[in-house]
Every structure is written in C-alpha cells, then in structure tokens.
Amino acid sequence: MRITLQLSHRNRHLTLPVNVNHLVSSLVYNIVANSSSEYAERLHEQGYRLDTRMFKLFTFSQLIPVGYRRWKMNGNGTMTTDARRVSLLISSGKTEFIEHLVVGLLHQPLVMIGNQRFRVEAVKKLDPPVLDEVMQFVMLSPLVCTMKYPGEKYPRFLFPGDANYERIMWDNLVGKYEALYGRSFERESVSCSFEVSPEYRERRHGRITKLVTLKEGSDSETSVRGAYAPVRVQLPEELMRVGYDCGFGGLTAQGFGMVKPSRISS
Known part of the structure; x- marks a missing residue:
C-alpha cells in the first residue's frame, strides 16, 4: 500500500x-x-x-x-x-x-x-499498479545491495551486473515475504534478474549510482551508494509485489529501494 x-x-x-x-x-x-x-x-x-x-x-x-x-x-x-x-x-x-x-x-x-x-x-x-513477472521500473530512491566477503571488515556495495547481486536481492525479497506474511516462500529455483537500461547506462557514461550520507555530521555518519537508474526486473509476481510495497534491497526504512513502474516489458 x-x-x-x-x-x-x-x-x-x-x-x-x-x-x-x-x-x-x-x-x-x-x-x-x-x-x-x-x-x-x-x-x-x-x-x-x-x-x-x-x-x-x-x-x-x-x-x-x-x-x-x-x-x-x-x-x-x-x-x-x-x-x-x-x-x-x-x-x-x-x-x-x-x-x-x-x-x-x-x-x-x-x-x-x-x-x-x-x-x-x-x-x-x-491505487496499486498491475504487476507482472517482468517489469520496467524507474527508481524513486537509490537501490542498495551489499555483501560482506570473507576476511573483509566492511560489506561491499554491489550493483546490477555484479556477481552475487541477483542472489542477494532474491534472498532479501524472500526474507521480506516471509516476515510480511508469516509463511515460507515455496519457490526452489531462483528466477531473478535486475538489468539497467543499456541506453541510460550509455547516456550516463556508466554513472548509474548515487551516494547518500546518513546521519551527516554525527559520530555514526555513514556513506551509502546505491543504483539509481531505470531497471528491468524479472521476478515471481509475489516477490515483485513485496519489492514494490516494501522496497527493493537494503536500508529501505532509510529511504532506499522505492520504485514506480514505467511500463511493462515484453
């Protein structure tokens, strides 16, 4: 909603x-x-x-x-x-x-x-939009995805096209689904893709991210980098709805991961 x-x-x-x-x-x-x-x-x-x-x-x-x-x-x-x-x-x-x-x-x-x-x-x-298994979204706030690699102190920011990106986004959405509805998500196969518009990437010379500082000027100041570009998403409809309602990726309660449909992709 x-x-x-x-x-x-x-x-x-x-x-x-x-x-x-x-x-x-x-x-x-x-x-x-x-x-x-x-x-x-x-x-x-x-x-x-x-x-x-x-x-x-x-x-x-x-x-x-x-x-x-x-x-x-x-x-x-x-x-x-x-x-x-x-x-x-x-x-x-x-x-x-x-x-x-x-x-x-x-x-x-x-x-x-x-x-x-x-x-x-x-x-x-x-009014809620009609969501299909393949959607084209524009981002209303940057989409954050992170992964902590073995032996490293801090997580890395990942972006569409990076290794592990889609697996982490899938796990995040499944976790939100199960927390939201109190039941397991029953899909075994990972059917998930996030693709930035090639035309937008080329027009922006590859600059598809935005840096945001949280709690600026405080002892807990943190810099967050997220993808900020039109994106084509393929997901089961149940997870597409969770992403639309609750936000895609991490730090959504800090104003990240909100999208709106631009058109349904073929």
Missing part, C-alpha cells in the same frame, strides 16, 4: 540538506508515534523479525518538488527549490503501518523536516 503526502511551506525558497534521508526517516517515525508510541518504538527497535533477520517493511521516496520544479544543488551541502510544495511517497506491505501513519497525520497537521516547517495539505492513497 502506498500513500503520497503533499507538504507546503511558507518560504520564498525551500532549502534542505542534500542528505535529507535521515531527517525524513525521523519524520515518518514521529508521525507513526502520534498514533502509537509503542508501535513506533517496536518498529524502530525490532521491526518484523525472521529468525535473526529484521525487516522494517516500509520505504519512502526522495522529496519531490511539485509543479515541474527541481532541486538546485548548492555548494555547501544543501539544495534549494522555489516550489511551494513538495511530495513524499511512503509505502509498506503492512496495513497496520499505513493505518498508524494516517492516524498520526490526523493529529499532526504541521510537521518538521530538519528546521523547516511544513503543513500537510493532502494525504492520498495510491
């Missing part, structure tokens, strides 16, 4: 940090806490567990200026737009998450992102 928020502000220009993911993630938890602080704390600290793995089962988009406006990147780590409204898409496979989010918004017509105040002008539920 997916909703979109329309947020307005009263400034002539809106300026926010380029690395705004952590602020938006905090906003989402705060809104949910207005409905149930107990649920928000449990979601933040525990999520939905599958054995030793934990999934938050929600994701959100980048902030999108309304009215065909764009963000202008400044040289000091901020971005500015003259759009008077921005939209934010939030998605989850858990009905209870969306319900708490909507109830929380009823109690919070004014919200904060960083030091900027916004009025919630509209909350709209989006």
Whole structure:
C-alpha cells in the first residue's frame, strides 16, 4: 500500500540538506508515534523479525518538488527549490503501518523536516499498479545491495551486473515475504534478474549510482551508494509485489529501494 503526502511551506525558497534521508526517516517515525508510541518504538527497535533477520517493511521516496520544479544543488551541502510544495511517497506491505501513519497525520497537521516547517495539505492513497513477472521500473530512491566477503571488515556495495547481486536481492525479497506474511516462500529455483537500461547506462557514461550520507555530521555518519537508474526486473509476481510495497534491497526504512513502474516489458 502506498500513500503520497503533499507538504507546503511558507518560504520564498525551500532549502534542505542534500542528505535529507535521515531527517525524513525521523519524520515518518514521529508521525507513526502520534498514533502509537509503542508501535513506533517496536518498529524502530525490532521491526518484523525472521529468525535473526529484521525487516522494517516500509520505504519512502526522495522529496519531490511539485509543479515541474527541481532541486538546485548548492555548494555547501544543501539544495534549494522555489516550489511551494513538495511530495513524499511512503509505502509498506503492512496495513497496520499505513493505518498508524494516517492516524498520526490526523493529529499532526504541521510537521518538521530538519528546521523547516511544513503543513500537510493532502494525504492520498495510491491505487496499486498491475504487476507482472517482468517489469520496467524507474527508481524513486537509490537501490542498495551489499555483501560482506570473507576476511573483509566492511560489506561491499554491489550493483546490477555484479556477481552475487541477483542472489542477494532474491534472498532479501524472500526474507521480506516471509516476515510480511508469516509463511515460507515455496519457490526452489531462483528466477531473478535486475538489468539497467543499456541506453541510460550509455547516456550516463556508466554513472548509474548515487551516494547518500546518513546521519551527516554525527559520530555514526555513514556513506551509502546505491543504483539509481531505470531497471528491468524479472521476478515471481509475489516477490515483485513485496519489492514494490516494501522496497527493493537494503536500508529501505532509510529511504532506499522505492520504485514506480514505467511500463511493462515484453
């Protein structure tokens, strides 16, 4: 299930940090806490567990200026737009998450992102798209995939075309499916592919990734690199729905892995 928020502000220009993911993630938890602080704390600290793995089962988009406006990147780590409204898409496979989010918004017509105040002008539920086993998506936020190799201290970021990429994406989606529905996914064979549009890759001279810094300026600052390009995905329909609702890949609750269909591939 997916909703979109329309947020307005009263400034002539809106300026926010380029690395705004952590602020938006905090906003989402705060809104949910207005409905149930107990649920928000449990979601933040525990999520939905599958054995030793934990999934938050929600994701959100980048902030999108309304009215065909764009963000202008400044040289000091901020971005500015003259759009008077921005939209934010939030998605989850858990009905209870969306319900708490909507109830929380009823109690919070004014919200904060960083030091900027916004009025919630509209909350709209989006109709679910028809999803097939082969889909063409555009990314609303970067898609993160990591793997820790033996003997290495930190995981590596992987991208479409890398060895092990599709296996890790498959395992992630199966884990989310089982945490979401409380039952095993019964497919034995791995039928999974993620292919970046060759035309887009060529047009971008191979630059298909985006670097995002989380908790910028804090002791726990982390840099995350994800794929950010049109992608053709082949999956069983059940897992395609999980990816659409809950986000593809890792760190979805920090604003990664949200997609929208562009067209059905043949």
